[in-house]
Amino acid sequence: MNIEDYIESGVLELYVAGQLSEPENREVYELMIKHPEILQEVLEIESAVIRLTQSVAPISRNNLFTSIKDRLKLGDNDVKVVSIDRKKTNYVHYLGWAAAVLLGAGLLWTFNQNNQLETEVTNVNIEKNYLETQLEDSRTDLAETEELLKAITDKDVITVSLGGQANFENTYAKVYWNKKDNTIYLDGQGLPDAPAGKVYQLWSLKLDPLTPTSLGTVDAFNTDKDKIFEIKNDNESQAFGITLEPEGGSETPTMEQLYTLGVVSQP
Numbered sequence: 001m002n003i004e005d006y007i008e009s010g011v012l013e014l015y016v017a018g019q020l021s022e023p024e025n026r027e028v029y030e031l032m033i034k035h036p037e038i039l040q041e042v043l044e045i046e047s048a049v050i051r052l053t054q055s056v057a058p059i060s061r062n063n064l065f066t067s068i069k070d071r072l073k074l075g076d077n078d079v080k081v082v083s084i085d086r087k088k089t090n091y092v093h094y095l096g097w098a099a100a101v102l103l104g105a106g107l108l109w110t111f112n113q114n115n116q117l118e119t120e121v122t123n124v125n126i127e128k129n130y131l132e133t134q135l136e137d138s139r140t141d142l143a144e145t146e147e148l149l150k151a152i153t154d155k156d157v158i159t160v161s162l163g164g165q166a167n168f169e170n171t172y173a174k175v176y177w178n179k180k181d182n183t184i185y186l187d188g189q190g191l192p193d194a195p196a197g198k199v200y201q202l203w204s205l206k207l208d209p210l211t212p213t214s215l216g217t218v219d220a221f222n223t224d225k226d227k228i229f230e231i232k233n234d235n236e237s238q239a240f241g242i243t244l245e246p247e248g249g250s251e252t253p254t255m256e257q258l259y260t261l262g263v264v265s266q267p
Contacts, residue, residue: 006031007041016045029117156180160240162262164190173260175240177233184215184231184240191259193222194244200259201249202231205239207263212241217249239263 014020015028032039157178164171172190177183186202194200202215215231243250244257 003035003037007038012038012042012045016042016049026117158264160262160264162240162242162260165258165261168259171259173242173262175262177237177264182232182234184233186218186229186231187227188218188221188229188242189227191221191227191242197247198244199247199249201243201245201253203241203243203253204233204235204237205241206236207238212253214249214251217245217247237264 011020011024011028015025020028028038028042032042157176160175160177162173162175163169171192174187174190176185176187178185184202188200191200199217199219200221201217204213204215205211206213213235215233215235218229221227221229239262241253241261242259243253243255244259245254
């Protein structure tokens with residue numbers, strides 16, 4: 001695109017006068033953003049229109065009366081009768097006013113259009129940033145999901161299903177235990193949100209004699225969207241259980257609040 005040819009084409013004058021279509025106005029606006037020369041030319045055209053408007057403004061009545069007195073050489077008390085021929089109407093004067101009004105209206109319309117376009121551009125940028133953030137979050141979630149799938153499908157991982165107990169028979173959970181690095185992934189999607197002031201606590205159990213060892217509380221259970229938690233387990237566990245305990249956890253499990261229990265399958 002040759003910028004000089006574009007400037008000399010007369011399009012910018014029509015833009016300032018508000019005589020272009022909506023697509024054409026948008027095109028000029030986008031070119032002004034990309035090319036400072038075009039923006040400067042539009043500013044100069046607008047300045048010229050303002051000067052033109054001022055130049056065709058009528059002389060005030062006081063200044064006009066003073067001008068006539070000076071021409072006739074009258075004092076304040078002098079009276080002189082002068083024969084005045086009726087002149088033709090100064091159509092050029094009125095045409096100048098009409099042109100100024102038209103251009104002024106065009107400038108106002110252009111200003112409003114520019115504000116609207118700037119608002120639209122801002123909204124588009126906000127939406128673009130939001131979508132980019134969403135895309136980045138999706139990529140992060142996908143990477144974390146792939147990492148988790150890789151961890152729980154490792155050949156060294158033991159899967160332990162925990163079924164609902166007593167009054168909580170509709171609950172369930174699952175433990176993925178990697179005995180090689182002593183890591184547990186607890187899937188608690190089958191558990192309801194913990195009531196206020198309560199937390200779920202995971203237990204490692206030896207069965208003979210029954211010996212529970214706490215693996216810690218799941219404090220962020222209610223706010224975690226995936227309900228999957230990574231927990232360290234250095235015990236030779238024979239079973240796993242989940243109870244509901246007061247905030248901070250308990251030294252021994254509250255058996256009346258035993259939600260789920262599962263036994264580790266023997267190889």
